[in-house]
Amino acid sequence: MNLSNINWKQLSKTFAAPLVILLALALMPFYGWEYGVSLFSHFLIYIILTVSWVMFSGATGYISLATAAFYGIGIYSAALLHPATGFSLPLIAVIIVSAAASFLVAFIVGAITLRLKGIYFAMFTFGLVLLLFQVINYVETSILGQRGRFVALESNETIYYYLLGIFVVTMIVTFFIKNTKYGLALRSIGENEDAAAHSGVNVTMVKVLIFAVSAALMSTVGVVMATKTIYVDASTAFNPMMSFSPALMAIFGGMANLYGPAVGAVIFSYVQEILQTGNLNNYYMLIFGSILIATILYMPQGLMGLIQNLWNRLKGAKRALTRG
Amino acid sequence: MHLLEGKGVTIHFGGLAAVSDVDFYLDKGEVVGLIGPNGAGKTTLFNLVSGALKPNPGEILFKGKKINRMPAYKICRMGIARTFQTVKIFGNMPVVDNVKIGLLFGAHGKIKKDTNAEVKNLLEFVGLDDVANTPARDLTLAHQKRIEVARALATQPEILLLDEIMAGLNPTELVEAMELVKKIQKKGVTVVMIEHVMKAIMGICDRITVLDYGKKIAEGTPQEITTNKKVIEVYLGESDA
Ligand SMILES: Nc1ncnc2c1ncn2[C@@H]1O[C@H](COP(=O)(O)OP(=O)(O)OP(=O)(O)O)[C@@H](O)[C@H]1O
Numbered sequence: 001m002n003l004s005n006i007n008w009k010q011l012s013k014t015f016a017a018p019l020v021i022l023l024a025l026a027l028m029p030f031y032g033w034e035y036g037v038s039l040f041s042h043f044l045i046y047i048i049l050t051v052s053w054v055m056f057s058g059a060t061g062y063i064s065l066a067t068a069a070f071y072g073i074g075i076y077s078a079a080l081l082h083p084a085t086g087f088s089l090p091l092i093a094v095i096i097v098s099a100a101a102s103f104l105v106a107f108i109v110g111a112i113t114l115r116l117k118g119i120y121f122a123m124f125t126f127g128l129v130l131l132l133f134q135v136i137n138y139v140e141t142s143i144l145g146q147r148g149r150f151v152a153l154e155s156n157e158t159i160y161y162y163l164l165g166i167f168v169v170t171m172i173v174t175f176f177i178k179n180t181k182y183g184l185a186l187r188s189i190g191e192n193e194d195a196a197a198h199s200g201v202n203v204t205m206v207k208v209l210i211f212a213v214s215a216a217l218m219s220t221v222g223v224v225m226a227t228k229t230i231y232v233d234a235s236t237a238f239n240p241m242m243s244f245s246p247a248l249m250a251i252f253g254g255m256a257n258l259y260g261p262a263v264g265a266v267i268f269s270y271v272q273e274i275l276q277t278g279n280l281n282n283y284y285m286l287i288f289g290s291i292l293i294a295t296i297l298y299m300p301q302g303l304m305g306l307i308q309n310l311w312n313r314l315k316g317a318k319r320a321l322t323r324g
Numbered sequence: 325m326h327l328l329e330g331k332g333v334t335i336h337f338g339g340l341a342a343v344s345d346v347d348f349y350l351d352k353g354e355v356v357g358l359i360g361p362n363g364a365g366k367t368t369l370f371n372l373v374s375g376a377l378k379p380n381p382g383e384i385l386f387k388g389k390k391i392n393r394m395p396a397y398k399i400c401r402m403g404i405a406r407t408f409q410t411v412k413i414f415g416n417m418p419v420v421d422n423v424k425i426g427l428l429f430g431a432h433g434k435i436k437k438d439t440n441a442e443v444k445n446l447l448e449f450v451g452l453d454d455v456a457n458t459p460a461r462d463l464t465l466a467h468q469k470r471i472e473v474a475r476a477l478a479t480q481p482e483i484l485l486l487d488e489i490m491a492g493l494n495p496t497e498l499v500e501a502m503e504l505v506k507k508i509q510k511k512g513v514t515v516v517m518i519e520h521v522m523k524a525i526m527g528i529c530d531r532i533t534v535l536d537y538g539k540k541i542a543e544g545t546p547q548e549i550t551t552n553k554k555v556i557e558v559y560l561g562e563s564d565a
């Protein structure tokens with residue numbers, strides 16, 4: 001990158017709003033709104049998971065249902081390396097170890113499965129979640145003879161700031177991928193894999209690398225969240241909903257830009273939060289499903305796509321009025 | 325040594341020998357025509373050279389180096405680019421980005437200059453500079469084929485494989501396309517073109533290879549081919565030739 005080529009005006013325009021939002025978020029714990037800290041932690045979890053999911057699946061069109069697997073790797077990393085009793089690594093070290101482990105698993109799984117297309121890839125990635133669940137469940141109960149593990153508890157503020165940090169890293173990574181030639185390559189793969197390969201793109205390498213990077217980010221969320229749940233076992237760590245939610249949130253919000261997935265994540269996780277506190281958890285799947293079907297049928301570009309369309313039409317109407 | 329050489333190149337789909345024991349060669353600077361009836365195996369031969377398919381048996385040498393086990397992206401980076409009979413463009417991406425991909429990944433360090441300027445040059449070269457920012461899917465088929473040509477050229481190839489870039493063009497577009505191929509040859513790129521448009525083939529090619537049922541049945545100058553008995557038989561036997 002040539003520094004003199006950077007358009008500072010453009011850059012400040014792009015970054016001004018995000019920086020203000022970030023500052024407002026960073027000051028959250030000082031508002032004296034305790035529920036806000038845990039609510040926004042909840043938002044951040046799903047924003048990070050959804051944006052990381054879109055990073056790979058949104059661009060390439062390969063629907064990954066492995067999110068819960070990487071999230072679960074994060075949870076188990078915390079359970080093993082940051083336990084309530086005994087030797088415990090600092091949280092930041094656990095995050096790095098977990099990200100590396102997830103990266104490695106995703107790299108291997110990706111190298112094997114990213115030759116699969118469409119539904120087969122989705123099924124295989126979901127299979128990874130079930131496989132990890134079974135293996136860890138077996139090791140814990142049948143070999144080690146225990147059900148779950150206790151994780152060292154962290155304060156709500158600590159959890160919040162970790163999530164905020166991971167959020168920033170996720171955004172930087174996304175921005176970086178989008179603005180380098182690898183983002184272009186990833187998009188070209190989503191458009192036409194054959195043409196990309198015949199234009200010199202090492203399709204397999206690009207796919208596997210970005211898949212692994214997104215997996216690493218997903219797992220870090222798991223690490224942090226484990227310190228909130230205190231007690232973890234295989235079934236809480238590898239919860240299939242963690243695979244479906246990010247995909248559905250992204251589809252609902254729209255994937256044309258970064259705001260779509262974030263908005264989708266906030267809305268859905270808020271609905272989930274309300275239903276949970278109202279003890280209406282069972283309705284969540286029902287509402288979730290209905291909204292999703294409506295989205296696919298009536299707003300294929302997602303919520304942000306719909307808003308964009310309305311906005312364009314409004315602008316068009318205004319122009320027509322001033323002209324006429 | 326030939327620039328490109330194929331020895332006993334063969335591939336089967338189920339029981340069908342789509343390409344069967346074909347020998348071929350290519351020398352620097354030529355424009356070679358590859359013709360034959362529908363289903364003769366022309367596109368399949370391109371797929372074999374460009375790495376989309378692997379011959380079995382047979383081998384393909386580029387500058388003396390065996391390439392028939394290499395993945396497509398490596399073959400592209402070595403200097404063999406192609407277009408597709410059924411266009412394969414990046415539809416939702418603007419025309420410039422379609423071409424940029426070829427430059428950033430295919431040429432891979434061969435271009436040290438400003439990539440944006442190079443993309444602009446290429447778009448001017450194929451006559452798409454005024455639609456540079458349009459999403460590729462919004463262009464006409466004729467223009468989409470030119471995107472493929474520009475994208476292939478962007479990879480800085482020594483050999484360019486053109487699969488029916490003139491099919492479905494109107495007479496004006498056809499003349500433009502023929503001019504384009506001649507311009508590509510002048511750049512020093514060796515060209516192989518599959519074409520059913522005989523006027524174009526006869527007008528541009530230095531040499532023609534004829535395939536039928538996966539086998540090479542003739543090879544020679546345009547004059548030799550038009551008077552070749554086997555070729556006449558094959559084409560007269562075909563109602564739509
Ligand atoms: N991937 C494939 N799987 C199975 N059969 C194939 C495949 N690709 C090509 N074929 C078959 O191989 C034969 C040769 O096809 P090919 O596309 O190479 O013909 P072609 O000479 O390019 O014809 P056209 O002029 O119609 O483009 C045909 O019978 C075709 O049906």
Ligand SMILES: [Mg+2]
Nearest residue numbers: 366367368409
């Ligand atoms: Mg063909």
